[in-house]
Amino acid sequence: MYTGLGKLSIQSEKWRSGVVMFLNVKFCYEIQHFWAITSINIQSYLNFAKMIHALPQQDFWTAYDAKADILYINFYQPSLPADDSELTDNDVIIRYQADKIIGLSILNVSKIQSSQ
Structure with a gap:
């Protein structure tokens, strides 16, 4: 701390x-x-x-958990509680509240390949 x-x-x-x-x-x-x-x-x-x-949603807050290797992206501050979520094929959890996307959790950040 x-x-x-x-x-x-x-x-x-x-x-x-x-x-x-x-x-x-x-x-x-x-x-x-x-x-x-x-x-x-x-x-x-x-x-x-x-x-x-360059991102379409420019108002967001982030936190990276190095131990878990997860990048949390929240589109609301303070962050809203999710009532639903889905895991995509590329290890991204999309978090929803009342069918609105409220944030993303990107898993295994250190393993993401550059698309250059």
């Missing part, structure tokens, strides 16, 4: 042209008296943001 505020530091590496090619963010936070450092590549999140912008 997250118990404290952290320190954010941003570092960038530049090529000779001065264009930022890689932005590295390090965030330190305390978890029950244990300090952890996480490093992320901002470009991955920028690519993710571009993909989100």
Whole structure:
């Protein structure tokens, strides 16, 4: 559980042209008296943001459970309880409430093949 505020530091590496090619963010936070450092590549999140912008349903909230390898996508905040669901052939659970799609659960996220 997250118990404290952290320190954010941003570092960038530049090529000779001065264009930022890689932005590295390090965030330190305390978890029950244990300090952890996480490093992320901002470009991955920028690519993710571009993909989100192209989706037909743009208002949604997500949560990824790494242990279960499931991405939860909710189209309502707070999330609504489902009264029905269906599992598709590609490991996606479509959640319904009164015949309206209220969210998706994408199973086995780490095994999804890129369609490039």
